[in-house]
Structure formats: structure tokens, C-alpha cells
Amino acid sequence: MRTLRSADIVSGIFICLLGIAVALAAMSIPALMGERLPAKALPLLCGVLTAVGGLLLVVRAITYKGEEIPVEWPDMEGWRHIGVTMVALVIYVAVIELLGLPVASMIFVAVLVPYLGMSVLAGILTGIGTAVSIYLMIHYLSLSFPLGVLGA
Amino acid sequence: MFFSFDLLFQGFAIAMSPENIMWAFVGCFVGTLVGVLPGIGPSSGIAILLPLTTFLPPTPAIIMLAAIYYGAMYGGSTTAIMVNIPGEASSVPTALDGFEMAKQGRAGAALAISAISSFVAGTVSLLGLTFFAPTLASFALYFGPPEYFALMVMGLSLVVSLAGKALFKGLVSAILGLTAAMVGQNPLTGVGRLTFGSEDLMAGVNFISVIIGLFALGEVFCNVEQRITYMLDNRKVEWMPKWADVYRCRWVMLRSSIVGFFMGLLPGCSPAVTTFVAYDMEKRLSKNPESFGKGAIEGVAAPEGANNATSSGGFVPLLAFGLPTGPALAVLLGGLMMYGLQPGPLLFQSDPTFVWAIIASMYVGNLICLVLNLPLVGMWARIALIPFPVLGPLILVFAVLGAYSIRFMLFDVWVTLIFGVVGYLMRKLKFPMAPLVLASVLAQMLETSLSQSLLMSRGSWSVFFTRPIACVFMVLSIGSFVRGLWAQYKSGEAEALADGDD
Numbered sequence: 007m008r009t010l011r012s013a014d015i016v017s018g019i020f021i022c023l024l025g026i027a028v029a030l031a032a033m034s035i036p037a038l039m040g041e042r043l044p045a046k047a048l049p050l051l052c053g054v055l056t057a058v059g060g061l062l063l064v065v066r067a068i069t070y071k072g073e074e075i076p077v078e079w080p081d082m083e084g085w086r087h088i089g090v091t092m093v094a095l096v097i098y099v100a101v102i103e104l105l106g107l108p109v110a111s112m113i114f115v116a117v118l119v120p121y122l123g124m125s126v127l128a129g130i131l132t133g134i135g136t137a138v139s140i141y142l143m144i145h146y147l148s149l150s151f152p153l154g155v156l157g158a
Numbered sequence: 159m160f161f162s163f164d165l166l167f168q169g170f171a172i173a174m175s176p177e178n179i180m181w182a183f184v185g186c187f188v189g190t191l192v193g194v195l196p197g198i199g200p201s202s203g204i205a206i207l208l209p210l211t212t213f214l215p216p217t218p219a220i221i222m223l224a225a226i227y228y229g230a231m232y233g234g235s236t237t238a239i240m241v242n243i244p245g246e247a248s249s250v251p252t253a254l255d256g257f258e259m260a261k262q263g264r265a266g267a268a269l270a271i272s273a274i275s276s277f278v279a280g281t282v283s284l285l286g287l288t289f290f291a292p293t294l295a296s297f298a299l300y301f302g303p304p305e306y307f308a309l310m311v312m313g314l315s316l317v318v319s320l321a322g323k324a325l326f327k328g329l330v331s332a333i334l335g336l337t338a339a340m341v342g343q344n345p346l347t348g349v350g351r352l353t354f355g356s357e358d359l360m361a362g363v364n365f366i367s368v369i370i371g372l373f374a375l376g377e378v379f380c381n382v383e384q385r386i387t388y389m390l391d392n393r394k395v396e397w398m399p400k401w402a403d404v405y406r407c408r409w410v411m412l413r414s415s416i417v418g419f420f421m422g423l424l425p426g427c428s429p430a431v432t433t434f435v436a437y438d439m440e441k442r443l444s445k446n447p448e449s450f451g452k453g454a455i456e457g458v459a460a461p462e463g464a465n466n467a468t469s470s471g472g473f474v475p476l477l478a479f480g481l482p483t484g485p486a487l488a489v490l491l492g493g494l495m496m497y498g499l500q501p502g503p504l505l506f507q508s509d510p511t512f513v514w515a516i517i518a519s520m521y522v523g524n525l526i527c528l529v530l531n532l533p534l535v536g537m538w539a540r541i542a543l544i545p546f547p548v549l550g551p552l553i554l555v556f557a558v559l560g561a562y563s564i565r566f567m568l569f570d571v572w573v574t575l576i577f578g579v580v581g582y583l584m585r586k587l588k589f590p591m592a593p594l595v596l597a598s599v600l601a602q603m604l605e606t607s608l609s610q611s612l613l614m615s616r617g618s619w620s621v622f623f624t625r626p627i628a629c630v631f632m633v634l635s636i637g638s639f640v641r642g643l644w645a646q647y648k649s650g651e652a653e654a655l656a657d658g659d660d
Contacts, residue, residue, distance in 0.1 A: 013587050021330065028337055028352060035351045042612035045344055048605055049351055052337040059330040066326065077586055084383035091382045092579075095375075095554060099571050107559070115551045122382065122547035132548050136555055147206050150566050151559075 010075040011067045018063030025057025106154020112137035169514030173522050178218050182523045185222035189229020200230035201486035216497040221519040223493050231469045232527045235272040240541045241553050243374040247430035247599045248465050251437035255457030262453050266539040272462040273531040279415035279463035280524040283470040286419050291474050303610035304621045308631035310604040313431050315635035316438045317593040318642030325646045328593045335597030338363045345606045358569045365598040366564045371574040372591045374557040376581025378550050389546045407459040418464030422471020428484045429468040430599045436464030
């Protein structure tokens with residue numbers, strides 16, 4: 007995965023497998039009466055094309071003779087930053103319905119802003135600002151966003 | 159629908175009354191704000207605000223609703239340019255060059271040209287609406303399912319130019335987009351497919367989730383890893399575009415107005431398709447097409463102009479036939495009917511003052527939007543001054559908010575997160591993202607029109623070549639594919655892996 011060539015081989019294999027899975031799933035789509043375009047035709051075509059595309063990607067990368075191009079992956083520190091951000095994001099989304107959008111967003115912002123390099127105070131202030139503006143938006147536009155602990 | 163200057167002037171007299179101007183202003187203002195929020199596009203914006211207008215008499219209410227509609231169209235480009243979040247599919251081409259311009263410190267110029275281009279195109283297509291509506295309305299009637307299918311195939315052929323030199327990866331990206339759009343219900347029969355036993359997947363993958371994930375989340379992840387302090391390298395806040403820039407875009411604006419207007423006449427042809435077409439057209443006509451995607455100002459002017467021209471063009475079939483050409487206009491139609499006004503040929507005879515007041519108010523509204531948006535440019539451009547550790551988390555919150563507001567389902571947010579990771583990987587592995595978006599936007603229409611055409615022709619595929627309009631589109635799109643593949647073949651296999659140009 008260090009060079010674009012090896013990365014293409016890996017992603018090609020993955021795309022090919024995805025295509026095969028889609029094609030297999032498409033086979034079991036039931037046909038309906040009187041259809042001119044069978045219900046399974048397009049999904050099947052997409053699956054097959056995806057698989058072929060992935061395969062060609064692999065073949066093209068293997069037969070590639072040119073200069074190796076490195077993929078610009080992040081360093082350890084960078085990976086850790088992305089990892090923490092993604093985990094924070096997943097937890098944030100997971101608790102949205104429980105805590106409500108304003109509170110969940112506030113905590114998410116208040117944690118992530120200092121982590122990415124600002125002061126804790128900046129994090130808390132941004133968090134509060136976010137929560138208040140989201141709350142006002144939900145309230146005045148009567149949007150059906152979850153309010154969670156803030157109640158309906 | 160009989161045009162007369164008397165009726166038009168009468169319309170202007172009503173539209174220029176202080177009260178109506180005020181409601182048009184309120185509509186433009188609220189519309190712009192709603193347009194700036196990602197996910198809440200014009201259609202949900204109008205739907206949310208529809209109840210607010212009920213205390214008004216019909217004319218000011220519809221003036222306000224229409225103003226919300228094109229106000230939202232103006233606002234949609236802001237987040238696309240400033241933070242690379244295209245809130246709706248139609249802003250994706252704007253983000254391609256607009257965000258690049260912002261990175262180079264030309265955010266102000268990009269925002270301003272998008273407002274100016276929107277104004278020019280909006281006004282040009284209003285002229286079309288005013289003078290040629292009856293003739294043009296019948297144009298849409300020539301479009302049956304085969305013509306739509308051919309048009310969608312032509313849309314898909316834009317992948318060739320969107321992908322640039324990374325043609326093969328662009329094609330793979332487009333196929334992935336089509337496949338993602340297949341998940342869920344069959345648009346004609348409602349039968350579930352490719353759900354792999356999951357009930358959530360029955361709802362399908364909404365393309366707004368795909369867009370927000372690929373662009374906004376992917377961009378934030380890429381910035382997080384580099385521990386940057388500012389997202390835009392150049393933080394010079396430049397207020398106004400240079401007149402030379404505006405002058406340079408004069409033909410771009412005019413061409414995209416015309417393309418946008420004509421495509422706006424077609425039901426179902428949303429601004430998303432038009433903006434891609436206009437972008438592609440300018441790229442082809444440009445003397446230096448390689449500057450597109452790297453911050454070409456024409457690449458902002460073209461889609462933004464086309465976007466607004468399409469929105470105004472959509473009023474032709476709406477007023478003449480009562481045919482809404484897109485979800486936003488369908489909600490507006492609902493608004494008209496709420497007031498007991500049935501759009502259609504009869505409306506022009508039974509209530510001409512009302513119709514012409516609405517049309518006249520749109521000229522006024524366009525001007526209001528321009529006057530409102532140009533000063534705001536300075537404010538929006540200051541987003542560049544926010545340090546990334548604050549801006550990044552805020553973008554993520556916005557993205558979640560936008561994804562959630564599509565259908566108010568948490569499922570859409572999870573889809574967005576997954577596409578965020580996909581977007582990150584696509585950037586790293588040099589897959590172009592625009593083809594994926596384009597394909598997922600076109601997929602449903604493509605499938606529906608194909609099924610309908612084959613039902614019509616009793617299964618014969620020749621229907622796409624025996625009808626003149628469809629045949630022209632088909633030939634053009636096949637030509638475009640062949641030309642792209644040939645160019646790729648000639649440029650040599652050796653380079654093909656390298657120049658992933660996204």
C-alpha cells in the first residue's frame with residue numbers, strides 16, 4: 007500500500023469482491039410480471055461492471071511499468087489524529103438520539119477543538135455557541151431533530 | 159398565456175409595492191440562510207417555511223415562497239466554495255473550482271462571481287420566461303421517456319471529461335456511484351434489492367449523504383492528519399472580484415444561462431444535471447481546459463449561472479401546465495394550490511394580474527438577492543480566518559446536521575460517515591470523486607426512463623435511435639465516450655497510473 011501501484015492492487019481486489027457480492031445478490035431479485043426490463047438486469051449489470059472494473063484495476067497495476075508513485079499516507083501522529091477524530095465522530099452520531107443534537111454537538115465540539123490544538127476555553131465556547139445556534143434553529147424552524155435531554 | 163406589455167407593467171406595479179418588496183426581501187434573506195445550511199436545500203426550505211406564509215394574502219405569499227426558492231439557490235454555493243461542502247448535488251461542480259479558488263485566497267472573488275452569474279442567468283432566463291413561455295412550454299412535451307434516457311446517458315458521458323486524465327479510475331468511480339444508487343427500492347416497483355437482509359438499506363443510499371461524506375468529511379480527514387492551523391493556505395480576504403474577471407466570464411454566464419434555461423423546461427431535469435452539463439461545456443470550450451479543477455473562475459460562473467437559470471426556467475412548465483420540474487417546485491405548486499390557484503393555461507386567463515405580478519416580482523427578487531449577497535461575501539469570506547481546529551469540528555457538525563436533515567433518519571448520517579472514509583481513501587488513491595456523485599445523481603432517472611421506454615416500445619431498444627431528439631443525444635454521448643477512450647489510448651498506457659488528477 008506504500009505505492010500507488012500496490013494500493014491499486016488492494017483497492018482493485020476489494021472493488022472486485024464488492025462487485026461479485028452485488029452481482030450474487032442481484033441474481034436473487036425476483037422477476038415481476040410484464041416487465042420489459044427485468045428487475046435484476048441493472049443491479050446485475052452494475053455488479054458485473056464493478057467486478058470487471060476492479061479486476062482491470064488490478065491487472066493494470068500489475069502490468070504497470072512506469073515509475074513508482076508513493077501514496078501520501080500520514081505519519082503515526084497523523085493516523086492517531088484521524089483515528090481519534092473518527093472515533094469521536096462515531097460516538098457523537100451514536101449518542102445523538104439519546105442526548106439530542108444540541109448537547110451531543112456541544113460535547114463533540116468541546117472535546118475535538120482542544121484535541122486538534124486550540125485552548126480548552128476555545129473548545130468550550132465553540133461548543134456552547136454550537137449548541138445554542140442548533141437549539142435556536144430547531145426551535146424556530148420547528149425541525150424534527152432530536153432534542154434528547156433538552157426535551158421536546 | 160398571452161403576453162402583453164400592459165399586463166407585465168401592471169405586474170411590475172404590484173411587485174414594486176413596498177409591502178411586496180418587503181416580502182420578497184424576507185424570502186430572499188431566509189432563502190439565502192436556508193441555502194447556506196448543507197442538506198436543507200430549496201425543497202425542504204420551502205416546505206419548512208410554507209406554514210409561515212399562511213397569514214399572508216396569495217400574491218405576497220407566493221412572491222415570498224418564490225423568493226425563498228431562488229434565494230436558496232443563491233446560498234447553496236457558499237459552503238461549497240468556503241469549506242468544500244456542496245449542500246446539494248447542483249453545487250458539486252461549483253465546489254470543484256470554487257474551493258480551489260478559496261484555497262488560493264480568492265474566496266471573495268468566487269463568491270461574488272457566483273452571485274453575479276446567478277443574477278445574470280436568473281435575469282436572462284426570466285426574459286425567456288416573460289416573452290417565450292407559451293412557445294417554450296410545448297418544448298417539454300416532446301420529451302418522452304426515451305428522450306430522458308438519452309439525456310441521462312449523455313449526462314453520464316460527462317464522466318469522461320470530469321475524470322480528466324484518470325479516465326479509467328473515473329469510470330470505476332462512476333460505476334461505484336451507480337451501484338450505490340441501486341441499493342434500496344426499485345424506483346418503479348418499490349421492490350427492495352441489494353439490501354443484504356438489512357431493513358435500513360431498504361431506504362436506499364441518498365446521494366446527498368454521498369456528497370456530504372465524500373467532500374466535507376473527506377476534506378476534514380485529510381486536513382486533520384496534517385495538523386494544519388488554517389484550512390485555506392491564503393487567508394487574504396478579498397472582497398470583490400476584479401471587473402476583468404466578470405468581463406472574462408460574460409460569455410460563460412450567457413451560455414450557461416441558455417443551457418440552464420432550456421434544461422429547466424424539462425420536468426425531472428434537476429439543477430444537478432444542468433450544472434454538470436454547463437461546467438463540462440465551459441471546460442470543453444475553454445482555451446485552457448487544464449485550469450478547470452484548479453481554481454478557474456469560469457468553473458464557478460458556469461454551474462452557478464446554470465443553476466439559477468434552471469430554477470427560473472422551471473417556472474415555465476409550472477405556470478403554463480402546472481407541471482413541477484423538481485421537488486422544490488412541487489412544494490411551490492402545493493403552496494399555489496393551498497391558495498386555491500390551479501396553475502395551468504387557465505390561470506393566465508382567469509388570474510393574469512396574479513401571474514404577471516409573480517413574474518415581475520422575480521426580476522425584483524433577483525436584484526434583491528444580488529444586493530443582499532454581495533455584501534455578505536465579505537462576511538462569508540471571513541470563514542477563512544477561523545483556525546482549523548475550530549472550523550474542522552464545526553464542519554463535521556454541519557455535515558452531520560445536513561445528512562440528518564435529508565430524511566430525518568440517523569441511517570443517512572451513518573452512510574455519510576462511511577462515504578467520508580471512502581472519500582478520504584479516494585483522495586489518497588487518486589480516484590476522481592465527481593463521477594461517483596454524477597452517477598449516483600443520474601441513476602434513478604436513468605433507470606426509471608429506461609424501464610418506461612422499454613415498456614413503451616414493447617422491449618425494443620431501437621426506440622432510442624428512431625426518435626430524432628433521443629437519437630441526437632445518444633449519438634453525442636457515444637461520440638463523447640469514444641473520443642475520451644481514444645484520447646486515453648493515444649496518450650499511452652505508461653502514464654495512465656500516474657496522473658490521477660482529482
